[in-house]
Amino acid sequence: MTTGTQNANRLIHSTSPYLLQHAHNPVDWYEWGEEALMKAKKENKPILVSIGYSSCHWCHVMEREVFEKDTYARMMNEYLVCIKVDREERPDVDQIYMDAVQAMGVHGGWPLNVFLTPDQKPFYGGTYFPPQQWVQVLEGVHKAFTQRRGEVEESAQQFAEHLAQQDTSRYKRAPEPTALKNDLEAIYSKLEPAFDTVWGGLEKEPKFIMPSLWLWLLRYHHITGNEKALRQVLLTLKRVAMGGIYDQIGGGFARYSVDGYWFAPHFEKMLYDNAQLMSLYAEAYAVTRDEEFKTVLEETFEWLQGEMMHPEGGFYSALDADSEGVEGKFYVWKKDEIDAILKADAPVINAYYSVKEEGNWEHGNNILFRTQADDKFLEKHNLTAVAWKDLLRKSKDRLLEVRDKRIPPGLDDKIITAWNTMMVVGLADAFKATGDRRYLKAALKNMEFIERELTEGVTLYRSYKGKRSHIPAFLDDYAYLIQACIRLYQVTFSEYWIKRAELLMVHTIDHFLDSADGFFLYSGKYGEKLIADKKEIFDNVIPASNSVMAHNLLHLGVMLDREEWKTLAENMTLSLGHIITAEPNYMSNWAIVYTEIKKGLAEVSLVGAEIESLNERFHQSFQPFALTMGTTTHSELPLLEGKVAIEDKTTIYVCFNKTCQRPVHSLEEALEQLRPS
Incomplete structure (x- = not known):
C-alpha cells in the first residue's frame, strides 16, 4: 500500500x-x-x-x-x-x-x-x-x-x-413474582443441554468464549452447589487455555475458534476479549486456586504489557489476524523450524503442542495446540513437574525470540474508553484473586491515562490516538468507566473512586436515560442525531451497555444508599425477567444482575487500621454477592457511617438489606456469616 x-x-x-x-x-x-x-x-x-x-x-x-x-x-x-x-x-x-x-x-x-x-x-x-x-x-x-x-x-x-422501534417496546413486560430457586433452574436448564462436555463451551461452531455466561455459572454454582455447572466452567477454561485460540507461547486470546474444539482461531486479538477473560480466569482461580488459571493470567498480562500498552498507560485496541497479507502467519510453525530452534528438546515440545511433519493445519503449518492435561503428558513422557516446568519455559522463550523477529500483525493503536475500562476491571479482578500488586498498578496507570486523555470533568471521549481525543463517548464508555471506578474503590477503599462513580452516574442518567421506558439510549439525548438511537438490550460477547448500567445502578444504589438507583436497576432487570430465564445465551450479563437482585447483596464494611490486608484476603475467596466498603477511621459514606473499630481492632460488619450480623474481627467469622444458606 x-x-x-x-x-x-x-x-x-x-x-x-x-x-x-x-x-x-x-x-x-x-x-x-x-x-x-x-x-x-x-x-x-x-x-x-x-x-x-x-x-x-x-x-x-x-x-x-x-x-x-x-x-x-x-x-x-x-x-x-x-x-x-x-x-x-x-x-x-x-x-x-x-x-x-x-x-x-x-x-x-x-x-x-x-x-x-x-x-x-x-x-x-x-x-x-x-x-x-x-x-x-x-x-x-x-x-x-x-x-x-x-x-x-x-x-x-x-x-x-x-x-x-426499540427492543424495549418489544420485550419489556411487567415483572411476575417468581422464586429465586425456580429462576436459577430455568436459566440453567436452558444452558445445560448445549454444554459441550468433551471440549468445553457450548456445542456450536464457530466457538466464541462468551465470558459473562461462565461468570453467571460460577455464581449459580456458588448458590446451588451444582457440581456439573462448575465442571463445565472449569472444563471450558482448561480447554480454551490448551487450544489454539490461546497463544501458547505469547499469551493472550484470539477472538474465536472456527471449529468446535478451540483449535484453529480467527487470529485477531481484541482488547475487549482479553479484558473479560482476565476477569473470568481470575474468578476461576479464586474458586479453585488452580495454578494453571494463575499462569494464564500472568502470561496474558505479560502480552498486554509487551504488545498492547501505550507508554503512558492506555491499552491499544487490537492485533490483526493477518501479517504479510496471510491470516495467522505470525503464529504458526513448520515442524522443521521448531526442530532447528529447539534441537534435542524438539521432540517432546512437538508432542506437547501436537506438531506434525505434514502440519496440523493449512499449507503444512502447525498451530500450537495441547490435547492432554499436563499431568497425563508428564506421566506418558516420564517427566517430573519441576524438570518439565523449566524445559517448557526455556522452550517457549526460544520460540518466542524467533517469532518476535517475524513481521508482526498490524496493530490498531487507537485507545477506546469502553475497552480500556473493561481492562481496568479485568486487572482489578486479577489483583483481587491473586494479591499480585502488578495488576493493581497497571489498572491505576490505565485509569490515570483515561482521566488525563479521554475525560473532561464528567464528559468523556470515545477514542484517543496520536494525542487526539475525539468523538463524544457512548453509553458503553460511561457504563464501563463507572464499573471500573466501583471496582477500584473495592480494591483500594480510596473514596475518590466511589465519588467519581457517583458523579459519572448522575451525568449518565441525565444524558442517556429515556424516562419513557427506564432504559438508556446508546448515543444519548445530546449526541449526533442519526435516523435512530438504539438501546442495547441483548448481551453478546460484550455485554449490552444497558445490562452493565443496571449492574452499576444496583451496586451504587446499595453502596451509596441511593434507593432510586437500586429501584431503577430492579425495574430494568425484572421487566426483562421472562427473556432472561427463556434466552440466557443472549442475556447472560442480565442473568448476573437478575440473580443479584433476587438473591440480595451483602454489605461488608471493614473498619480499622488493618483494612487493606484484610480486604486483600477477603477478595481471594470467591464472594460474588458481597459488596465491600472500608475506612481506617471515619467515613461519611452511608454504609460506613456510625461503624467503628470495636476494641481498637479492625472490625468486619456483614449486613443484609441494612440489617447487620454480629460485628466480628476475624475473616473466617465474616466468611461464615456470608456462607450460602
Whole structure:
C-alpha cells in the first residue's frame, strides 16, 4: 500500500487505523459526517456506508479485491457518495445499519456494506462481496435509484421505521413474582443441554468464549452447589487455555475458534476479549486456586504489557489476524523450524503442542495446540513437574525470540474508553484473586491515562490516538468507566473512586436515560442525531451497555444508599425477567444482575487500621454477592457511617438489606456469616 500523502484520499487525516488503511484507495472515501451527507443531498446520490475494523480479515480481502482497483473505484465514485466507518470508533452508526441489514434477511458481519438514500435511510446491503458480484450490486443499485426511485424510497422508509422501534417496546413486560430457586433452574436448564462436555463451551461452531455466561455459572454454582455447572466452567477454561485460540507461547486470546474444539482461531486479538477473560480466569482461580488459571493470567498480562500498552498507560485496541497479507502467519510453525530452534528438546515440545511433519493445519503449518492435561503428558513422557516446568519455559522463550523477529500483525493503536475500562476491571479482578500488586498498578496507570486523555470533568471521549481525543463517548464508555471506578474503590477503599462513580452516574442518567421506558439510549439525548438511537438490550460477547448500567445502578444504589438507583436497576432487570430465564445465551450479563437482585447483596464494611490486608484476603475467596466498603477511621459514606473499630481492632460488619450480623474481627467469622444458606 502507498504511504504518505501522495495520491491519498481524505481519509489520510483520520485517526482511525482502519480508515487510514483505506487512505490510498482510488475510491473517493469520506468519513461519516456532515460533508458527505450534504454532498449526497446536493448531488442527489445514494450513499454507500462501508463499515469494518482494522483487524477484520474479510475487510482486508475486500479492500484488496475491490477498493484498490481503479475499475471498481470509478463506478463507485460516479454512482455513489462513499463513506468509510470504523465500527469501533462509531458503534452507533454500525449498530443502526447492522440492524437494517439483518432486517433485510442478511446474516450480519463485517465488512458491512449498506446503501442509503440521501436522507440516510437504508434500502439495500450485505457483507463481503467478491469483485464480480460487487459490479452487479453497483449496477443494480444505480439502476434502481435512477429508474425506480419511488420503490427505493418506499423500501427505505419501511426499514427506517423498523430501526426506530426499540427492543424495549418489544420485550419489556411487567415483572411476575417468581422464586429465586425456580429462576436459577430455568436459566440453567436452558444452558445445560448445549454444554459441550468433551471440549468445553457450548456445542456450536464457530466457538466464541462468551465470558459473562461462565461468570453467571460460577455464581449459580456458588448458590446451588451444582457440581456439573462448575465442571463445565472449569472444563471450558482448561480447554480454551490448551487450544489454539490461546497463544501458547505469547499469551493472550484470539477472538474465536472456527471449529468446535478451540483449535484453529480467527487470529485477531481484541482488547475487549482479553479484558473479560482476565476477569473470568481470575474468578476461576479464586474458586479453585488452580495454578494453571494463575499462569494464564500472568502470561496474558505479560502480552498486554509487551504488545498492547501505550507508554503512558492506555491499552491499544487490537492485533490483526493477518501479517504479510496471510491470516495467522505470525503464529504458526513448520515442524522443521521448531526442530532447528529447539534441537534435542524438539521432540517432546512437538508432542506437547501436537506438531506434525505434514502440519496440523493449512499449507503444512502447525498451530500450537495441547490435547492432554499436563499431568497425563508428564506421566506418558516420564517427566517430573519441576524438570518439565523449566524445559517448557526455556522452550517457549526460544520460540518466542524467533517469532518476535517475524513481521508482526498490524496493530490498531487507537485507545477506546469502553475497552480500556473493561481492562481496568479485568486487572482489578486479577489483583483481587491473586494479591499480585502488578495488576493493581497497571489498572491505576490505565485509569490515570483515561482521566488525563479521554475525560473532561464528567464528559468523556470515545477514542484517543496520536494525542487526539475525539468523538463524544457512548453509553458503553460511561457504563464501563463507572464499573471500573466501583471496582477500584473495592480494591483500594480510596473514596475518590466511589465519588467519581457517583458523579459519572448522575451525568449518565441525565444524558442517556429515556424516562419513557427506564432504559438508556446508546448515543444519548445530546449526541449526533442519526435516523435512530438504539438501546442495547441483548448481551453478546460484550455485554449490552444497558445490562452493565443496571449492574452499576444496583451496586451504587446499595453502596451509596441511593434507593432510586437500586429501584431503577430492579425495574430494568425484572421487566426483562421472562427473556432472561427463556434466552440466557443472549442475556447472560442480565442473568448476573437478575440473580443479584433476587438473591440480595451483602454489605461488608471493614473498619480499622488493618483494612487493606484484610480486604486483600477477603477478595481471594470467591464472594460474588458481597459488596465491600472500608475506612481506617471515619467515613461519611452511608454504609460506613456510625461503624467503628470495636476494641481498637479492625472490625468486619456483614449486613443484609441494612440489617447487620454480629460485628466480628476475624475473616473466617465474616466468611461464615456470608456462607450460602
